[in-house]
Amino acid sequence: FLAGAALNILTYQVSYLQAIKSKDPAFISTARYGFFLGLSFIFGPLYLILALIFIKPWWMAILAFMMIPVLGVLAWNWFLLLLRTIGGIRIWNLRRTGNALFSRLQETYSMIIKRVSSL
Structure with missing residues (x-):
């Protein structure tokens, strides 16, 4: 988990943070893809060079x-x-403590499921 997160955090998280700055919501996915692709072309060869240097x-x-x-x-x-x-x-934990709000939510959910399945 840690190796995968550490090696991939730069390409995914930087593109996500840069795309958030965009004002147009339709442009965000395009910006994420563009930043991801650009960073992949930068970090990909860098990772390859580092792997060739440190792994004999x-x-x-x-x-x-x-x-x-x-x-x-x-x-x-x-x-x-x-x-x-x-x-x-x-x-x-909510079931164990007997939370009234959770019980009501669970009853409402089961009622909706019964009504939808009866259609």
């Missing part, structure tokens, strides 16, 4: 370089799993 068998350095996008996807999946686990713990 050249074929192993290329394999390590090719693992960077895979590590990014794995880091994102682990992050989503962490958020889901935290949410599950919060729901468990």
Whole structure:
């Protein structure tokens, strides 16, 4: 998780932060893609050069370089799993304490599901 996040944070987070500064909401995704593509052309060769310098068998350095996008996807999946686990713990805590608002929300949800399924 840490390796994937550390190696991919520059390309993804910098493009996200730069796109937020845009005033036009339709332009934000285009700006994110443009910044991501530009930063990929900068950091990609830099990562390859660093891998070739620090990892001595050249074929192993290329394999390590090719693992960077895979590590990014794995880091994102682990992050989503962490958020889901935290949410599950919060729901468990609300059920354990008998929160009235959560109980009402759960009843409303089940009522809506019954009505939609009966259509």
